[in-house]
Amino acid sequence: MTNSNDAAILKDLSDAVINTDKTLLETTIKNGLDAGIEPLEMIENGLSRGMQEVGMEFEMGRRFLPQLMMSANLMTDAVKELQEYMGNEKADKIGTIVLGVVEGDVHDIGKNIVKIFLSVNGFEVIDLGRDVLITTFITKAKEVNADIIATSALMxxxxxxQKSLEEMLKEQGLKNKYRTLIGGAPCTEHWAEKIGADAYAEDAASAYGKALELMNK
Amino acid sequence: MATTYHQRMGDARPVEMTKEEIIYDIDEGSKLAAEMGRIPELTDDEKDHLLDIFLIPDKMVSVSQENRVILSADVGGMGLFGNYGEYGGVGIPMDYTTANLVMERGFAADYHLVSNLNLMNKDLKPAATQLQQSLEDTLMRTISPVEPLIVPNLGNYYKPEGPYDNAGDLISNGEIEKGLAAYEDAMVAVEKDLLWSAQAVLDPIGTDGLNLDTTAAAGDGDFLATLKATEQIKKTTRLSAYIGMANEFVLGIHGGLEYNGERLAGQYPHEQVKSVAKAGADMFGCVVNIKTKKSTPWNLAKTVTLLKRCVEDADIPVHVNMGMGVGGIPMVEIPPIDAVTRCVKATVEMTGVDGI
Known part of the structure; x- marks a missing residue:
């Protein structure tokens, strides 16, 4: 059970990520380790909660891309530091995702935000950029032994x-090897069901949750 | 068994909802809009009005006579002759001018938005004379005002389409300062090109104005460049200027940009309209996005809440963007008429909006 002192430390960790306060973060990590709080708990119930709050504020238009990235950088550095104290329970990467905007589409703002959310939460993201051929997604997925192929389309x-990707994966017998996650303004859950994609994410914040679900399938 | 009413989800799938479920969704949609925009929720009377609209059993509904508003046709007649484009279309073989005449005389559009077929401002240069020719044809034959549609689209100025490094890529890779610098450079180019399009292409051909559409699609810098260009367009041409938005709030790619002493990132429609009016624009196009997993009652309550406050705070006419994924309308290429007409009726009757 978390005592009040531990709870205060976890809240400080969360606040440090939200306010991009490096000094508070460094001090609080030290206090947390001195107090015997497990590093993994500090990540999950401190840093990650702060990042979730940052994500929610971003979705409401109250936080902006540079701030989002500063929080993400801060959290990434803190996780690296905490991992040194984790020993056998060291957190592995959750999975590998090949990410990109589909061929003919150059709208990549959403894709870049998704990348931040996935990366900071433990996924290795291979960003192929925009206007990416379907064959490139598959080739890269094979090369890096990806778990998920995530595509964005804005038109x-x-x-x-995205439909062609599903067809090509089936043709090559790869449909069960890679799970597919789709997103972008005109995409819907209905579209995902229709084309046979494994999941649809409505926004950047939910993309992380969907990717986690796919990893547990 | 409770009586249910035929409704739509945000992806247009049909759903049967009880009256209580509709009331709940209206409450929740309005509540979220109020929280997002830091504005009041709809009143109980307004929520009742919205509920009444959703309980009408008819497939189609309409506004009352005294509530009729101006109807514009986004991308003009492209929906008639187009087939392969982003906006779909029915692929009837006809030229642009004929399509616009059909829109005016057949579909009663009150004004037209003619464009180069790509719509993007940066891509107008190689198509400028072609657009002028189309515009001249349309202007000579139509009665209603013609306002060419141009999308500022700062994102079009990133490599490889443009000369600037992709600010979004740089920032998301942690190169924040470099990204912000690239973004600011691209803003200057957007402003310059918008001014050229107005001064060199549209004003000489005699159009009634220009429609700066999907503004701020690439964030706050896209918006700032459009506002600055509009100031100059209003000073140096006789064009009217319509600024329509891309999103319900201005995405903060930069986050530190201000106009008229106000930060642009995070502005909601009632704040956007003030910035637009300050730049000298004559009309504002309000956008409220939908959630595809929520019902149309939820999405429309959210739209009406934000739009109502926008119209209340506006000193210039406000038109609401209504189409796939905005204005409460489901995200599907050909939105169902039952949802579309309910969205139209509610926005017109409940917000005082000047046009659609």
């Missing part, structure tokens, strides 16, 4: 590439 005229 009705380009979202058909």
């Amino acid at each position: 009705t005229s380009t979202m058909v590439a």
